[in-house]
Amino acid sequence: MLVSLGSVIPGMGLIDAHGHHLVNRHKMTCNAAFPCPRAMRPRVDFWIDVYSRWSSKDAVLHDANKPDRVYDVVRGQACRSRKGSKLVTRHKVAIAAELRSLASKVSQGKKVWGAEAQHFLSMFPRRDPAEIRRAASNIRCQGGNRDRFRKALKRYGTYRPMVRRVLRQSGLQSDIQYLPFVESLYNPAAYSHLGAAGLWQIMPRTARSLGLRLNATVDERLDPEAATWAAARYLNDSRTRLGKVAKKKRSGIRTGELSPFVITSYNYGVNGMERAIRKLGPNFVRVLERYRSRKFRVAVKNFYASFLAARYVAQNAKRYFGNVSANAPLQYRTLKLKKSQSVQRLSAVFGISSKQLKRLNPALTRHVWKGWRPVPKNYRLRLPLRQGGWGSQVKRLQAMTTEHGSKGVINYRVARGDTICAIASAFDVRCSELLSINRIGKKGFIRVGQTILVPGRGGSSRRATVPANPGSYMVRSGDTGCAVAKRFAVACNDLLSTNGLAMNSVLQVGQALIIPGVLTNQGAKTSYTVRHGDSVCAVAARLGISCEVFLAANEMNMRTLIFPGQALRIPRRIPGSVARSTSTQKFDANQKESTAAAPVPVVRKAEIPTAGTTVEYVVRKGDSVCEIALRLETDCKQLLASNQLDKRAVIRPGQVLSVPGVPSDLAESLILESNKEVTGTSLGVPSGQRQPLPEVEPLDQEIDLTIQTASRNGAVIYRINVEAEETLGHYSDWLKSGGTTSIRRLNDFSKGHQLRLGEVLLLPVENDGQRSAFDRERQDYHRVLVEEFKEHYDIIEVLNYVTKKGDSVWRLARTQGIPTWLIMRYNPLLRSAAPVVSQVLKMPSIQRRGS
Structure with missing residues (x-):
């Protein structure tokens, strides 16, 4: 039985049948720089109400394609709250049922009775049954933002002068100052579920291309001024590139006509907007209505409308919020450090608390504030304005010696959310070593406030040789299996067997091959390449090695997955005989x-x-x-x-x-x-058995990101597999190679080559120092991604997901609302191969901390 609007749904209350939730019509005026076409007005009206009318505890149920078609507002229930989501779902189900019933009546020519049914019918002026039926499957939940926007107006006062100055000096329209309301609600510490950070919500892989540093000590996405300059560079580049494409379609295009495309490109990317203009011309409304692309979805289509709405609400703040006392503008002096210095020293020299320094220098990471790393050389340190300046303190600082990171033993105090293996990762030591030094039990339990003894960087190496992950390669014209194997310095038989190929198999251009992993330390009979059907213990038995020894040598346990192409280390043996006690020599009949x-x-x-x-x-x-x-x-x-x-x-x-x-x-x-x-x-290791490591969460597990080496024709080659959020620019920076040309040439890449996750990449490494620096900076980069995520989100559960046709890691990240790299952590197989239909993946469900 269908539930009619106006009736009571158990646990839901009365659905509003009188239209109080309908979108208000706002008298908005626009200028030539940022036009608001008449066809877009209803869409903008919706977003004005989102920012000024509905709070974050209101769930607004509306049509995803026509946002001003609002069916209902569920008061006091956020869209994504664990408690409210079930209630919101029941509302959506009830509305969808009413819409299908309405479509059926209209298609059969039956009269529509009742105020609620007529109210819904009024939302479809054309009375098209097919349109109504489609709408039933297109109901979306949008949370309000009135309360958050009010807080954003206060923060706006802090950063407005700086943002306006940067935009003016960059030659951009001043109205772009309202874009951070859409991106982060003017919160410089904002962090999205996809990994975007800061006032301008910049993604990790984009940061490098915009000139922002992101490493173990500095994340300039969180520096409001540095991020604003980066955003200005992006928008200027976007206007230039889109202008060239638009003029080829219509030479007389005005600057204002290009603005919707430029603003939207900030969310969708310049390349995507270029494709849309080439296909449909520089008419934004036409693009909204007709452009079809897998990535051109709700958030993208509404981005420019939400920008216009945020501008309107901010300019009319008094009308919607009354008198809002804005924060005082942020003022500071900048000092470029000539040497690396610890926070403790800076605090002592300038007489400023670390809390004050942190407020002015949000780009410095927790590694710096915890005292693990110094503030790096050339960092532009922000100091509070002070009458008389800081001249004497600066002279005193410059006379001091350079400070480096801790090398001796460190006493670390456990904080909320820490795990023993996460601490080990942060300090670049082995988890097993930390367990041993601190005599921590087999479950690895630690408590907040507990002091952990951590060996310094001068201690033992993290690892010798670990399982090397296979990568992927896309077959090009003229390739053969053995030629590809030779290129990446792997045995031809290993490559063929890994991919289920024979010596006479014909490769197809575009075919994806798995390239077997190679171990960092090469030697005779030191590694084994996993083949289809292998298991760890079966391989160990064939090699005449204890399964437990084989697992330990490769830092694995019985639950660890192995996959074709992976290189496993064959543990070395010590020659000679060693005196043992009598009990050691006894034969154990149960031991296989x-x-x-x-x-x-x-x-x-x-x-x-x-x-x-x-x-x-x-x-x-x-x-x-x-x-x-x-x-x-x-x-x-x-x-x-x-x-x-x-x-x-x-x-x-x-x-x-x-x-x-x-x-x-x-x-x-x-x-x-x-x-x-x-x-x-x-x-x-207690008496008689090996102490197991604690159950380590995937976020705390260290993944091997070191350069793999192998010999080819007597020369050493260096290779890696491409990981999430990495670019050629990152590799160039970590190698300090002065650009990407040498990497492109070595890999025979065209100018427009796009890196794929898991792709095998050759690197132009010249010496061991360069290789070590690359490994360290790459590890630090990914460590910061994990640390920042953990500061803002918790993993609340992990669910199984069965892949469907068309699923890719990128698409799964968007639909599941989690970063790409997080999916890879929980599904290591995806580091070397794309998902296939019906594959079962582990999908973590996340929740913002404190929500």
Whole structure:
């Protein structure tokens, strides 16, 4: 039975049948610079009401294509609130049912009775049943913004003088000052669910092209002035490019006619607007009504209308909000730092609290405010205006030495939201190492306020060799399987088997190939390339290695996915035999694979390691101290000093030596292979078993972003797989190569080549220093994306999603309302291959913190 409007829906109350929710008609005047065509007026009226009439606790149900067709307003229920979403859904279902019933009556020529049905019918002047039926499937929920807009007007006072100055100096119309009302409601700390940040809501990959820095210490998207200059550059470039395209369609186009396209390009992109103009000409209303594109959807179509509405409401603020006391304009002095300096030193020298400095310098990241990194050299530090200036303090600062990040052991105080592995990631150390040093239990529980001991950067390396992810390559004309394999320095057989190809298979232009991963450290028989149907333990059995050892060597557990083309490390073995206790030599009938074939040192209780991991080694006949150090990849002098020995000291079989500085991955493999007799807790290994790492959330898991190396014709090649939010410009910056030309030439890219997620890219690396700097800056960039997201959002649940035809990672990110990189974190397979139909993906559901 259909529910009629005007009746009570259980749990919903009475639906308004009298039209009080209809959009107001506003007497808006426009100028030549930013025209408002008559056909767009109803759309603009809707957005004026959104900003001035309905609050954030009102859910406005309207037609997505004709926003001024408002069916109902659910008071006191936000569109996306967990509590209100079910209620809003029931309203939408009831309205859709009424619309379908109405369409049926109209198509059958039946008379429409009742005020509510006639009210709905009045929204469709043409009385077209097909239009009414389509509308039933096109109901959208829009939250009001009256309360937020009022707060935005106060913040507007803080930044208005600066924004107007930058626009004027950039040669742009002053009315563009109202665009941040649409983007961020003039909140410089705004962060969207897709990852856009700051006053002008700039995406990470766009930031670099606009000259903004985004790394572990600075995110200039959050600097209102730097972001405003970046937005001005974007809009000027957009006007220039769109003007050229528009003049080819109509030479006499006026500047004002181009403005709707320029403003919309800020949301949709310049390339998208260029395509629309080429197809339909520089007529904005025609483009709104006729242009069809997968990305040209509700938000894009309403962007210019919402800009006009925000301008109108801000200019008439007193009419809608009464007297709003705007904040005082932000004023400051700028000092360009000649050396890197810590926040603590800056605070002491200038006599300013870190809280004041943070308010004036929002671009500095939490790594700086936590004291983990210094404020970098050449940063433009903002200081409060002060009578007499800061001359003496500046001289004192310049006389001081450069400060660097912490290298010694750090005492970190756990804050809300921290996890042990997230802390490890922030400090660039292994999670297992942090567990061991702090004697943290197997579940990895930590509490707010707890002090965690963190080894400094001078400590052990994060990792030696980890599983290398495969990438993708799009076949070009003339390619063969073995030629592609040779190009990326992988075995031809590995490439063919990974892709299910034979030696005589014919490749199709545009075909996507999986390029097997290669391990950073190359050597004879040190890696295995995963093939279709492989499992970790099956591979380990074929290699004659314990499955547990194989997992540890590749930093995986039994739940870790492996996929074709992935390169897995074959753990090394220590030659020779080591004395063991009797119990170690016993045969375990339940053990499928024996680990007795590779003798290893017995690991016993050791002190907290400093650099690397400390193990205890039982001397065998013929051993010498420096030979032991060589086999365990540590320093001979350090081994002598730790055991109070000199170079002439004689060691005897059965003697136990304490061996410091053993690489963590090697130590873990040794511990696992001797786990029947492990008696201590070094590296978190309790008696008789290996202590598991805590269950690590995907956001806290470290992904391998290091450059992969391989040999080709005697020369070393360097390659990476393209990750989300990366551009050629980023790679150029991280390599300090002075531009993208060398990267394009090495990869034979055309000028317009668009990078694809997972694409294999060759890099022009010249030395180890350049490679290390690239790895560090790339890791920092992605770490900041995760940290900023976690500051604003929580993962509340993870649901399974079955992919449909047409799904791509980009499209899923938009429809699910989450960043692209977040989908990749939860679905690592997508780092090397596009989603396929009926694939089951994990989709995290997010919620803004404090909501």
